[in-house]
Structure formats: structure tokens, C-alpha cells
Amino acid sequence: MTTPQPAASGRGSRRTATVTGLALAAALLTAVPATSAPSGSAAATGALAAPDIPLANVKAHLTQLQSIATANGGNRAHGRPGYKASIDYVRAKLDAAGFTTSLQQFSSSGATGYNLIADWPGGDPNQVLMAGAHLDSVSSGPGINDNGSGSAAVLETALAVSRAQLQPAKHLRFAWWGAEELGLVGSKYYVNNLPTTERARIAGYINLDMVGSPNPGYFVYDDDPAIEKVFKDWYAGIGVPTEIETEGDGRSDHAAFKNAGIPVGGLFTGASRTKTAAQATKWGGTAGQAFDRCYHSSCDTTANINDTALDRNSDALAHAVWTLGTGTTPPPGTTFENTADVAIPDNGAAVTSTVQVTGRTGNAPAALRVGVDIKHTWRGDLVVDLLAPDGTAYRLKNSSSSDSADNVITTYTVDASAEQANGDWRLRVQDVAAQDTGYIDSWKLTF
Numbered sequence: 222m223t224t225p226q227p228a229a230s231g232r233g234s235r236r237t238a239t240v241t242g243l244a245l246a247a248a249l250l251t252a253v254p255a256t257s258a259p260s261g262s263a264a265a266t267g268a269l270a271a272p273d274i275p276l277a278n279v280k281a282h283l284t285q286l287q288s289i290a291t292a293n294g295g296n297r298a299h300g301r302p303g304y305k306a307s308i309d310y311v312r313a314k315l316d317a318a319g320f321t322t323s324l325q326q327f328s329s330s331g332a333t334g335y336n337l338i339a340d341w342p343g344g345d346p347n348q349v350l351m352a353g354a355h356l357d358s359v360s361s362g363p364g365i366n367d368n369g370s371g372s373a374a375v376l377e378t379a380l381a382v383s384r385a386q387l388q389p390a391k392h393l394r395f396a397w398w399g400a401e402e403l404g405l406v407g408s409k410y411y412v413n414n415l416p417t418t419e420r421a422r423i424a425g426y427i428n429l430d431m432v433g434s435p436n437p438g439y440f441v442y443d444d445d446p447a448i449e450k451v452f453k454d455w456y457a458g459i460g461v462p463t464e465i466e467t468e469g470d471g472r473s474d475h476a477a478f479k480n481a482g483i484p485v486g487g488l489f490t491g492a493s494r495t496k497t498a499a500q501a502t503k504w505g506g507t508a509g510q511a512f513d514r515c516y517h518s519s520c521d522t523t524a525n526i527n528d529t530a531l532d533r534n535s536d537a538l539a540h541a542v543w544t545l546g547t548g549t550t551p552p553p554g555t556t557f558e559n560t561a562d563v564a565i566p567d568n569g570a571a572v573t574s575t576v577q578v579t580g581r582t583g584n585a586p587a588a589l590r591v592g593v594d595i596k597h598t599w600r601g602d603l604v605v606d607l608l609a610p611d612g613t614a615y616r617l618k619n620s621s622s623s624d625s626a627d628n629v630i631t632t633y634t635v636d637a638s639a640e641q642a643n644g645d646w647r648l649r650v651q652d653v654a655a656q657d658t659g660y661i662d663s664w665k666l667t668f
């Protein structure tokens with residue numbers, strides 16, 4: 222680790238300083254002289270345009286799921302033959318299309334459940350973009366809207382990736398969850414059994430649960446701002462107003478990912494809630510009637526689908542996968558700064574200054590630039606750390622009994638790729654030797 226070479230500065234007395242160290246995450250730190258200009262940013266590559274997802278293909282999957290339910294007691298519920306038959310159908314399509322598929326088994330309510338995971342080879346393994354849907358129905362019906370619609374839209378989007386032989390910057394992973402209707406069991410099992418390192422690699426998770434409701438609304442999850450914006454802009458582009466999904470928190474498979482700090486988003490066309498007159502005015506359909514009158518009922522069949530809603534949401538998902546998967550994250554040089562002065566007590570407790578990072582997807586970069594401006598005589602008194610949102614500390618500067626120069630004005634480069642980008646980052650400064658005082662003047666993070 223190198224620290225900036227101090228400018229010559231006089232003061233005779235020698236000092237002894239002790240650093241009360243903390244266990245620190247390994248951090249590759251290289252000080253960049255304050256005068257260095259940020260390196261030029263690579264030309265941002267634009268996102269590729271997503272293909273249209275053929276509605277007929279999506280509906281063909283629904284017909285297959287309907288047939289499976291009809292042949293298996295009228296449902297595709299967890300623990301029933303219709304669910305495993307649904308898994309086998311979806312997996313066969315993906316295997317034939319070149320995906321690397323795997324089944325994750327779990328037990329719930331005395332029966333074996335299955336998650337189907339499909340990885341599209343290639344892309345950055347440290348930047349995984351996921352899209353998923355629960356494949357199980359309730360036991361009282363075939364579950365074509367809930368959630369054959371989401372499952373078919375995700376499947377057809379994955380098949381479109383294969384048809385295009387897409388080579389996105391991010392690694393694409395698609396998932397079909399088991400036992401959602403029993404309490405989000407399959408998706409929770411998946412997230413809970415992901416090693417921490419694997420969780421940190423997931424840049425975002427997009428959830429589709431009920432996206433073809435017969436009396437549809439157009440709702441966008443209001444979770445990760447970047448994912449939300451992609452969907453809202455796409456819908457605005459086709460002249461369809463959207464509303465924020467307000468009943469979604471904790472109500473579907475994105476919950477486990479959100480609780481793990483992973484950026485999430487998704488689409489929804491409504492369940493048993495009633496469409497208002499205002500909503501009918503902007504979306505069409507029937508005011509005073511539920512978005513899906515067959516929610517969790519035996520009439521949730523292929524007749525219980527609005528084709529326009531299913532088509533739009535399938536196309537919106539493809540657009541999001543292409544945009545978030547192939548486009549670069551916001552161009553390098555995105556800076557988050559705090560210019561508030563923070564006094565540093567002489568030979569006293571550490572102080573912190575916070576910057577809130579928002580709008581990023583995934584993890585921080587391996588070369589996160591930390592610009593520091595601390596005014597302080599005899600800077601050898603100071604210990605400086607960067608604290609990630611989860612509290613992990615990265616040592617930027619140790620104290621030094623010989624560094625008599627004033628002020629710490631420099632830029633450090635930190636490998637923060639193990640950290641989620643979004644959240645409250647803090648600069649922590651402690652003066653560990655008597656005499657000489659100062660303050661944090663400003664600091665900033667540049668991605």
C-alpha cells in the first residue's frame with residue numbers, strides 16, 4: 222500500500238503515534254497523486270435493441286401448461302405431478318436452446334420442490350442479471366395467469382436470447398421457482414443457499430408474477446430505480462402509462478433478493494384488487510371489476526389471459542434484459558460527493574462523513590476512486606478508512622510519526638468489487654496523536 226508523498230513541511234518535534242487498528246478487509250490500494258486526471262473513460266457501448274417477443278410463442282407455452290394441468294388433476298401445484306411436468310417442459314425447451322440448466326431440489330410441506338435455473342453461457346460472471354417467475358400454481362386451478370404468464374414470458378425471452386445468440390456484457394441467468402404459493406419457498410431457498418460471493422455477483426433480479434391479467438393494469442415495481450426506469454421508459458415509449466406496484470412488497474419472489482440487498486424490479490397486471498374508474502380510463506377494461514377475477518381459482522385457464530397485456534409485458538422484459546444485460550452501467554465518472562466540513566477531534570474518537578450512492582446496479586468497481594480532501598496540520602496523526610455500506614472497512618491511510626506535512630488531498634483506488642454499489646458509504650478519519658487538528662473538507666466516490 223502506498224500513501225501520497227508528503228510535501229516538505231517544517232516542525233521540529235518528533236511524535237509518537239499509535240494506531241488503534243481494526244480488522245480490515247483486504248483492499249488493494251494505490252494512491253493516485255491528487256494531480257492525476259481521471260483516466261479517459263472507454264466509449265460507452267449502447268444497448269442493443271431487443272427483438273419482438275412473438276405473442277404466439279408465449280401463448281403456445283400457456284397451451285402446453287394448460288394441457289399439463291388438465292392431464293394432472295387440474296393443477297400444477299407444488300408437490301403434485303403437474304408441477305414437475307411443468308418443470309420438465311420448460312427445461313426441455315431450454316436445453317434444446319443451448320442453456321446450461323440445473324434443478325435445485327428442496328422440501329416443503331412434506332413434498333419435494335424444484336427450482337429450475339438456466340444460465341446462458343458467457344458474460345461477466347461477476348455481473349449476473351437474473352429474470353425469474355414462479356412456475357407453480359395453486360392446487361385449485363391450472364394457474365395460467367398466476368403464474369403461467371410470467372413463466373412463459375421469461376421462457377420466451379430466454380429463447381429469444383438463444384435465437385439471437387446474444388453475447389451480453391453481463392451473464393444472464395433465468396429462473397423458475399417452486400412453491401411460491403406456499404410462501405415464496407423456492408426463491409427463498411435459492412437466495413438463502415447462495416454463497417455470499419455469489420449473491421454479490423447478482424447485479425439485479427427481475428420478477429414476473431401475473432403479467433397477463435384479463436382486466437389488466439400496468440404496474441412497475443418501485444424498487445431499484447435503474448430497473449424501474451427501464452420499464453417505465455419502455456412503456457412510455459409505446460404510450461402506455463404505468464403505475465407503481467404498491468401491494469408487491471413481500472408478495473412475490475423478488476422479496477428474497479431484495480432482502481439480500483440485490484437490486485430488484487418487475488412487472489404486474491393485477492390480482493384480486495378492483496380496477497378503479499381512473500385506471501379504466503387510462504388502460505381500458507372494466508372499472509369496479511378485479512384485475513383478475515379468476516385469481517387462485519379453477520377458472521385461471523388459457524381463457525383467463527389478456528393477449529395485449531401478455532404481449533406488452535413479454536416485450537418489456539426482453540427490452541429490460543437486452544438493455545440491462547448488454548448496455549454498460551452508467552458511464553465511468555459518476556461521482557457522489559459530500560462537501561460538508563466535519564471537525565476531527567484531536568487525539569480523539571473517529572468521525573465519519575457519508576455519501577449515498579444510488580441508481581447503480583450490482584457491485585462497486587474493482588477500481589473505485591476515493592477522492593479525499595482533509596485539512597489537517599501534521600497529517601501523520603491521521604488514520605483514514607473507507608467504510609462500505611455493509612460496514613466493511615478499507616484502510617486508505619495509516620498514521621505515521623514521521624509524516625509532518627499538512628493536509629491529505631489525494632485520490633485512492635480501492636478494489637470494492639465485493640461490495641454492493643448502492644448504499645451509504647462513509648469516510649472514517651481518526652486523529653491518533655495529540656496536538657494538531659483539522660477537519661474533513663470534502664470527499665467523493667467516482668465510479
Ligand code: DTR
Binds near residue numbers: 368489
Ligand atoms: N402473491 C402473488 C400475487 C400477487 C399479489 N400481489 C402481488 C404484487 C406483485 C407480484 C405478485 C403479486 C401470487 O399469488 O402468486
Ligand code: CA
Binds near residue numbers: 273276532533536
Ligand atoms: Ca411482442
Ligand code: ZN
Binds near residue numbers: 359367402517
Ligand atoms: Zn398466486
Ligand code: ZN
Binds near residue numbers: 355401430431
Ligand atoms: Zn403468482
